[in-house]
Amino acid sequence: MSQQRPAPTDCPLRVTVPAGTAAGQALRDAGAPTSGPDALVVARDDGGVLRDLTWAPGTDTDVDGVPASSEDGRSVIRHSCAHVLAQAVQQLFPEATLGIGPPVTDGFYYDFDVARPFTQDDLASLEKAMRRILKAGQRFSRRVVESVDAARDELRGEPYKLELVDLKGDPTDEWDTSEVMEVGAGELTVYDNVHAHTGETVWSDLCRGPHVPTTKHIPAFRLLRTAAAYWRGSERNPQLQRIYGTAWESQEALDAHLEWLAEAERRDHRRLGAELDLFSFPEEIGSGLAVFHPRGGVVRRVMEDYSRRRHEEAGYEFVNSPHITKAALFETSGHLEWYADGMYPPMHLDAELAEDGTVRKPGQDYYLKPMNCPFHNLIYRSRGRSYRELPLRLFEFGSVYRYEKSGVVHGLTRARGFTQDDAHIYCAPEQLAGELKSLLTFVLDLLRDYGLDDFYLELSTRNEAKYVGSDELWAEATETLRRVATDSGLELVPDPGGAAFYGPKISVQARDALGRTWQMSTIQLDYGMPERFDLEYTASDGSKQRPVKIHRALFGSIERFFGVLLEHYAGAFPAWLAPVQAVGIPIADEHVDHLQQVAKALRSRGVRVEVDASDERMQKKIRTHTTQKVPFLLLAGGQDVGAGAVSFRFRDGSQVNGVGVDQAVDAVVSWIARRENASPTADDLPLGTS
RNA sequence: GCCGCCUUAGCUCAGUCGGACAGAGCGGCUCACUCGUAAUGAGCAGGUCGGGGGUUCGAUUCCCCCAGGCGGCUCCA
Numbered sequence: 001m002s003q004q005r006p007a008p009t010d011c012p013l014r015v016t017v018p019a020g021t022a023a024g025q026a027l028r029d030a031g032a033p034t035s036g037p038d039a040l041v042v043a044r045d046d047g048g049v050l051r052d053l054t055w056a057p058g059t060d061t062d063v064d065g066v067p068a069s070s071e072d073g074r075s076v077i078r079h080s081c082a083h084v085l086a087q088a089v090q091q092l093f094p095e096a097t098l099g100i101g102p103p104v105t106d107g108f109y110y111d112f113d114v115a116r117p118f119t120q121d122d123l124a125s126l127e128k129a130m131r132r133i134l135k136a137g138q139r140f141s142r143r144v145v146e147s148v149d150a151a152r153d154e155l156r157g158e159p160y161k162l163e164l165v166d167l168k169g170d171p172t173d174e175w176d177t178s179e180v181m182e183v184g185a186g187e188l189t190v191y192d193n194v195h196a197h198t199g200e201t202v203w204s205d206l207c208r209g210p211h212v213p214t215t216k217h218i219p220a221f222r223l224l225r226t227a228a229a230y231w232r233g234s235e236r237n238p239q240l241q242r243i244y245g246t247a248w249e250s251q252e253a254l255d256a257h258l259e260w261l262a263e264a265e266r267r268d269h270r271r272l273g274a275e276l277d278l279f280s281f282p283e284e285i286g287s288g289l290a291v292f293h294p295r296g297g298v299v300r301r302v303m304e305d306y307s308r309r310r311h312e313e314a315g316y317e318f319v320n321s322p323h324i325t326k327a328a329l330f331e332t333s334g335h336l337e338w339y340a341d342g343m344y345p346p347m348h349l350d351a352e353l354a355e356d357g358t359v360r361k362p363g364q365d366y367y368l369k370p371m372n373c374p375f376h377n378l379i380y381r382s383r384g385r386s387y388r389e390l391p392l393r394l395f396e397f398g399s400v401y402r403y404e405k406s407g408v409v410h411g412l413t414r415a416r417g418f419t420q421d422d423a424h425i426y427c428a429p430e431q432l433a434g435e436l437k438s439l440l441t442f443v444l445d446l447l448r449d450y451g452l453d454d455f456y457l458e459l460s461t462r463n464e465a466k467y468v469g470s471d472e473l474w475a476e477a478t479e480t481l482r483r484v485a486t487d488s489g490l491e492l493v494p495d496p497g498g499a500a501f502y503g504p505k506i507s508v509q510a511r512d513a514l515g516r517t518w519q520m521s522t523i524q525l526d527y528g529m530p531e532r533f534d535l536e537y538t539a540s541d542g543s544k545q546r547p548v549k550i551h552r553a554l555f556g557s558i559e560r561f562f563g564v565l566l567e568h569y570a571g572a573f574p575a576w577l578a579p580v581q582a583v584g585i586p587i588a589d590e591h592v593d594h595l596q597q598v599a600k601a602l603r604s605r606g607v608r609v610e611v612d613a614s615d616e617r618m619q620k621k622i623r624t625h626t627t628q629k630v631p632f633l634l635l636a637g638g639q640d641v642g643a644g645a646v647s648f649r650f651r652d653g654s655q656v657n658g659v660g661v662d663q664a665v666d667a668v669v670s671w672i673a674r675r676e677n678a679s680p681t682a683d684d685l686p687l688g689t690s
Numbered sequence: 691g692c693c694g695c696c697u698u699a700g701c702u703c704a705g706u707c708g709g710a711c712a713g714a715g716c717g718g719c720u721c722a723c724u725c726g727u728a729a730u731g732a733g734c735a736g737g738u739c740g741g742g743g744g745u746u747c748g749a750u751u752c753c754c755c756c757a758g759g760c761g762g763c764u765c766c767a
Binding site (some may be wrong): 004109117118119177224225226227230233239240241242244270274275281283285286290338339341342343369370373377400402404405406407408409410412460498499500501502524546551585586587588589590615616617618619620621622623624625626627633635636637638639640647649653655679 | 691692693694695702722723724725726727728729730740757758759760761762763764765766767
């Protein structure tokens with residue numbers, strides 16, 4: 001079921017390039033491919049820097065050829081393709097000025113300042129113009145600009161490029177120009193696109209490079225969509241018009257990528273949610289607020305039940321807290337100070353006016369909760385705590401509401417109301433490392449039980465503009481998390497500035513069946529909240545001590561996790577989670593009773609089973625329940641009834657006929673009980689024909 | 691929040707360059723068929739063309755506002 005993007009290849013070819021010889025020449029002499037998906041597009045020098053193939057080292061240098069089909073090769077193709085796009089845009093829209101045009105994961109974009117936004121039709125004409133450019137075989141020719149002033153002069157019609165030139169000289173600016181591969185590090189370079197025959201420069205762009213030798217080395221591309229984007233990523237800046245595209249080393253690779261995109265669209269949880277009758281977002285309720293239908297509700301309940309059980313086994317205690325609270329609680333926690341923008345506005349209650357209209361009683365602001373943790377602090381504080389109680393692990397499926405900006409709401413994965421599987425662990429400082437370690441193991445094990453098994457970790461560190469607490473505590477907390485993360489042996493990716501205001505966090509990123517990554521669990525360290533709420537415990541020596549708090553969500557949000565699993569499984573949930581686990585399909589009416597008996601036996605053992613007694617034809621029923629992704633279809637006709645048997649049909653179309661009813665029931669029940677995440681097929685269900 | 695696009699039956703979508711009873715497939719319901727592994731046939735019902743305002747003799751169609759959605763940007767406790 002898993003479908004991945006076209007895999008990059010790597011077929012390194014290393015040669016020694018003699019001083020003064022072009023790297024491309026040396027590689028060609030060594031027999032490097034010059035056409036096809038493995039054709040070299042650039043070279044990597046012995047310092048790891050990517051160079052144009054025309055680059056000629058000053059001394060003898062070892063270089064690697066970089067094939068088009070490698071990750072680096074693809075990036076270069078995409079970057080060059082972005083240039084071709086920009087050239088096409090300025091051909092068709094001469095007034096357009098240029099922003100930046102870097103390669104990104106699976107593609108590239110280029111930003112333009114244009115009089116009117118691009119339309120779909122524009123994309124079609126731009127693709128046409130780009131094909132003409134590719135066909136013309138323009139050469140990408142690197143040129144070092146003598147001075148910053150010369151560059152300014154050359155770029156006088158390009159205000160955004162000028163800004164980049166000026167920024168380059170300003171090391172205090174936080175905008176990293178190298179990241180977007182636009183302006184060179186030590187010097188300013190321009191790439192001229194040179195006509196294949198006349199040698200005339202057709203178009204130029206300020207750019208670090210490197211680039212493919214000629215536009216013929218961009219074998220396949222597609223423009224995908226248009227969007228607006230703020231210049232240099234800040235909403236204080238003007239919005240430019242961005243065009244996204246993708247480019248690949250071959251038509252086949254492009255086609256595979258487009259097919260991957262189409263598969264992602266087919267799996268979109270919003271689409272599957274409607275098709276499988278799982279949930280919806282009624283307009284009447286409001287943006288980002290879902291209702292779960294019976295079938296979605298079952299899946300959710302099973303997900304939650306299993307999680308509950310595992311948490312109980314791991315020493316968690318279950319608590320509950322209300323959805324709204326007076327403002328004071330979020331003043332204490334700091335939410336109103338730091339995150340009021342993300343909260344629904346308050347309800348003002350209980351105010352009373354006197355006869356003359358003056359306020360007699362001021363009233364209170366009540367807020368919908370965006371987080372559960374302040375409530376759990378109150379539970380902790382409800383009585384004195386002993387060190388013997390620690391770690392105290394409080395767990396809640398807590399519904400929270402966050403006023404997400406209208407443009408970011410997205411199905412179940414970014415909602416305004418959702419349920420966190422939220423736990424807060426209060427422990428003594430010396431328990432912290434051990435608790436974090438077992439916590440990470442617990443989290444990963446549980447995610448694996450739901451069928452996700454490809455992880456990496458992200459360490460989010462302090463956002464200097466938004467934090468509370470002392471430097472020492474942050475440093476200590478961050479170091480502790482880093483150690484636990486490193487010890488896990490998983491890949492660790494830094495996320496500077498990504499922490500919440502009260503502490504650093506580790507997040508578990510999971511890759512799904514399409515290779516996409518999702519942030520799942522978060523483990524957050526918090527010294528600040530215990531202080532704000534003045535939480536204490538009595539230590540063994542009778543002294544009062546401050547506990548450390550760990551915030552931890554495993555699914556993150558139930559809704560989001562539901563959406564991720566739905567896409568991961570393309571709607572074909574594992575049998576233990578499937579809303580309907582088995583459907584009985586009679587060949588004719590006279591076989592219904594037999595299947596009702598089978599269904600009764602299954603139901604008595606906890607299986608969610610239905611019998612389709614409608615007067616559709618059997619073939620139609622098979623189709624219906626296959627498209628509904630039911631894992632076990634149990635057919636019965638005259639032969640089965642006569643033999644006291646049923647015939648299995650699975651999602652993949654495989655079948656096992658004439659299985660005795662007892663054996664069939666046992667097989668289904670045990671498959672579900674084992675929580676097998678694969679779809680059952682004739683091959684892996686142990687069924688003998690009776 | 692910002693930019694662009696979109697909203698026609700439960701779902702997916704035609705259609706109306708401002709003019710006649712707004713169409714199809716799927717789904718639903720009814721009837722017939724009783725069938726061995728992905729769509730049996732026939733009939734019926736179902737739409738204030740997202741909501742409000744404006745322009746016009748006339749608006750589903752043009753304009754404005756609002757809501758909801760989509761793609762991005764920004765944001766993301």
